[in-house]
Amino acid sequence: xxxxxxxxxxxxxxxxxxxxxxxxxxxxxxxxxxxxxxxxxxxxxxxxxxxxxxxxxxxxxxxxxxxxxxxxxxxxxxxxxxxxxxxxxxxxxxxxxxxxxxxxxxxxxxxxxxxxxxxxxxxxxxxxxxxxxxxxxxxxxxxxxxxxxxxxxxxxxxxxxxxxxxxxxxxxxxxxxxxxxxxxxxxxxxxxxxxxxxxxxxxxxxxxxxxxxxxxxxxxxxxxxxxxxxxxxxxxxxxxxxxxxxxxxxxxxxxxxxxxxxxxxxxxxxxxxxxxxxxxxxxxxxxxxxxxxx
Amino acid sequence: xxxxxxxxxxxxxxxxxxxxxxxxxxxxxxxxxxxxxxxxxxxxxxxxxxxxxxxxxxxxxxxxxxxxxxxxxxxxxxxxxxxxxxxxxxxxxxxxxxxxxxxxxxxxxxxxxxxxxxxxxxxxxxxxxxxxxxxxxxxxxxxxxxxxxxxxxxxxxxxxxxxxxxxxxxxxxxxxxxxxxxxxxxxxxxxxxxxxxxxxxxxxxxxxxxxxxxxxxxxxxxxxxxxxxxxxxxxxxxxxxxxxxxxxxxxxxxxxxxxxxxxxxxxxxxxxxxxxxxxxxxxxxxxxxxxxxxxxxxxxxxxxxxxxxxxxxxxxxxxxxxxxxxxxxxxxxxxxxxxxxxxxxxxxxxxxxxxx
Ligand SMILES: Nc1ncnc2c1ncn2[C@@H]1O[C@H](COP(=O)(O)OP(=O)(O)O)[C@@H](O)[C@H]1O
Ligand SMILES: [Mg+2]
Numbered sequence: 001x002x003x004x005x006x007x008x009x010x011x012x013x014x015x016x017x018x019x020x021x022x023x024x025x026x027x028x029x030x031x032x033x034x035x036x037x038x039x040x041x042x043x044x045x046x047x048x049x050x051x052x053x054x055x056x057x058x059x060x061x062x063x064x065x066x067x068x069x070x071x072x073x074x075x076x077x078x079x080x081x082x083x084x085x086x087x088x089x090x091x092x093x094x095x096x097x098x099x100x101x102x103x104x105x106x107x108x109x110x111x112x113x114x115x116x117x118x119x120x121x122x123x124x125x126x127x128x129x130x131x132x133x134x135x136x137x138x139x140x141x142x143x144x145x146x147x148x149x150x151x152x153x154x155x156x157x158x159x160x161x162x163x164x165x166x167x168x169x170x171x172x173x174x175x176x177x178x179x180x181x182x183x184x185x186x187x188x189x190x191x192x193x194x195x196x197x198x199x200x201x202x203x204x205x206x207x208x209x210x211x212x213x214x215x216x217x218x219x220x221x222x223x224x225x226x227x228x229x230x231x232x233x234x235x236x237x238x239x240x241x242x243x244x245x246x247x248x249x250x251x252x253x254x255x256x257x258x259x260x261x262x263x264x265x266x267x268x269x270x271x272x273x274x275x276x277x278x279x280x281x282x283x284x285x286x287x288x289x290x291x292x293x294x
Numbered sequence: 295x296x297x298x299x300x301x302x303x304x305x306x307x308x309x310x311x312x313x314x315x316x317x318x319x320x321x322x323x324x325x326x327x328x329x330x331x332x333x334x335x336x337x338x339x340x341x342x343x344x345x346x347x348x349x350x351x352x353x354x355x356x357x358x359x360x361x362x363x364x365x366x367x368x369x370x371x372x373x374x375x376x377x378x379x380x381x382x383x384x385x386x387x388x389x390x391x392x393x394x395x396x397x398x399x400x401x402x403x404x405x406x407x408x409x410x411x412x413x414x415x416x417x418x419x420x421x422x423x424x425x426x427x428x429x430x431x432x433x434x435x436x437x438x439x440x441x442x443x444x445x446x447x448x449x450x451x452x453x454x455x456x457x458x459x460x461x462x463x464x465x466x467x468x469x470x471x472x473x474x475x476x477x478x479x480x481x482x483x484x485x486x487x488x489x490x491x492x493x494x495x496x497x498x499x500x501x502x503x504x505x506x507x508x509x510x511x512x513x514x515x516x517x518x519x520x521x522x523x524x525x526x527x528x529x530x531x532x533x534x535x536x537x538x539x540x541x542x543x544x545x546x547x548x549x550x551x552x553x554x555x556x557x558x559x560x561x562x563x564x565x566x567x568x569x570x571x572x573x574x575x576x577x578x579x580x581x582x583x584x585x586x587x588x589x590x591x592x593x594x595x596x597x598x599x600x601x602x603x604x605x606x607x608x609x610x611x612x613x614x615x616x617x618x619x620x621x622x623x624x625x626x627x628x629x630x631x632x633x634x635x636x637x638x639x640x641x642x643x644x645x646x647x648x649x650x
Contacts, residue, residue: 184377184379186375186377186378186379187379187380187381189344189346189366189373189375189379190373190375190379190381190392190437190440191381191392192346192365192366192367193344193366193367193371193372193373193393193441194367194392194393194396194440194443194444195367195393195396195397195444196367196392196396200396204381204384204392205381208381208382208383209382209383
């Protein structure tokens with residue numbers, strides 16, 4: 001056996017345990033749910049006896065609630081990611097200068113990120129309570145009528161959005177800040193000598209240099225935003241009506257309330273497809289970026 | 295009027311004294327180099343002149359104008375950084391045009407000026423390339439053109455050549471100097487490379503630990519170093535530790551050398567011998583009268599191209615002798631040789647002055 005082959009074998013031996021584990025916890029369930037999505041597999045009759053082909057997918061597509069959920073999800077994802085990015089970038093820029101109490105700000109920023117979404121949901125549910133919530137209490141002090149934060153179909157969507165931004169924006173800020181901190185300082189000094197204003201430096205240097213970091217941050221947050229589930233579960237259970245019924249919650253309902261495992265599996269794969277498409281699209285943008293010379 | 299006057303500049307970072315009492319006056323059109331080991335404060339001086347650092351104490355006058363509180367963009371200086379600092383998302387032309395674009399100059403004027411500058415740095419035809427499509431030498435030329443674009447009165451260069459490979463470095467060295475003379479622009483150049491300093495400058499400022507050691511022309515710095523540190527840092531030298539007698543005789547081990555340039559009258563002393571000041575022969579008959587003579591054995595011969603350097607062991611010390619390659623006639627390792635030098639050449643410093 002040549003050295004090269006022996007080395008390769010050793011590599012496989014070392015990789016095997018983790019490959020087996022990954023296979024067991026990822027590939028097996030994925031494969032299982034994929035096959036489920038093609039059969040009449042329910043909790044009442046959990047068997048692969050009746051092959052349906054794409055019927056489960058057709059059923060999902062013809063369900064108006066599915067389209068509602070897809071629309072709510074897209075709206076939610078696009079809005080949270082753009083709000084978090086815009087606000088996050090501004091905050092990151094503010095923190096990326098010589099200011100006092102940086103440590104304090106970092107600590108405050110990290111707190112929401114390390115909290116469990118369920119806990120965050122419960123806390124906000126209390127804060128947003130129409131009668132007992134502290135938010136309406138303060139609004140009352142300045143003479144504003146109490147708002148039904150989670151009970152009103154339009155308001156509920158925005159409330160969930162706000163809570164999600166509150167919790168997830170730290171991630172965006174920290175990621176962008178890490179990028180800003182590692183930018184070389186000489187291009188900025190060269191631009192300063194040339195008389196560029198702070199805004200011109202932002203547009204001509206910071207943003208172009210930050211592009212890879214920005215795209216990475218946006219991609220990661222997009223993927224996570226598609227999977228938002230626990231917050232919805234705690235705050236609104238998809239309601240009122242179906243106004244906050246994001247796809248992941250819709251799938252949960254189909255599975256555990258509708259007990260229609262097969263159609264839920266089909267919907268999951270549609271969600272996966274949507275996310276993949278978006279991510280592939282974003283990665284295309286990243287990789288078509290010219291290599292940045294440091 | 296002086297182009298640049300730096301008066302008693304002090305700058306500390308925390309408890310690191312980066313620059314201590316730096317004073318320098320530059321004539322218009324002069325090329326001055328700050329030379330010293332890494333960390334001796336060269337960059338700090340340059341950045342203070344540019345306006346990126348605030349002086350703790352001292353004044354900076356640019357063409358007569360007190361500039362301590364003037365921001366970098368109003369100082370009329372151009373700067374080239376060690377690692378190019380080009381804008382990676384802009385083409386060569388856009389990089390060079392940056393300052394003009396910021397000042398909203400008309401497009402046709404910008405275009406013309408960019409063309410001129412590209413020609414000046416010999417990059418015509420590359421205007422639409424991006425920095426990552428250029429070699430290191432080309433990037434540094436772009437950086438130079440960008441710094442010159444707004445016609446600065448003073449050009450500041452911080453080790454612009456140290457990231458390049460030897461060949462390109464030597465070529466660019468000459469080009470920068472020629473360009474500087476052609477434009478007549480006052481230039482403050484920073485390097486830790488003594489050869490760069492010697493070949494390019496009108497004057498050299500040798501620094502150590504934030505303190506100026508010596509200011510002078512390359513010739514003065516090389517021939518007449520003010521202390522052992524400068525002698526050690528600029529050019530190659532051998533150092534002999536001994537004792538001075540009456541300011542005329544240097545006693546080293548059991549040898550007695552006659553010297554004419556000693557800063558010590560009596561007591562412990564350090565003698566500096568440049569390899570080019572030493573000559574080497576096989577027989578004593580060939581030694582001119584009045585020379586100082588030592589006997590030794592060749593331990594290594596190295597060929598450096600135009601010169602040959604011979605390491606000679608003399609009384610357990612290694613002494614370097616250099617001669618033009620064409621005068622070298624075949625000494626070998628192990629040969630017994632006679633090394634001699636004229637009393638005019640060696641410099642003798644007090645022993646307490648260290649070379650490091
Ligand atoms: N921004 C800074 N903060 C702290 N120390 C610094 C800073 N800039 C330079 N120094 C210190 O000041 C000294 C001189 O640095 P510098 O001027 O960069 O030296 P050189 O350019 O000669 O290598 C060094 O000891 C360096 O560590
Ligand atoms: Mg430096």
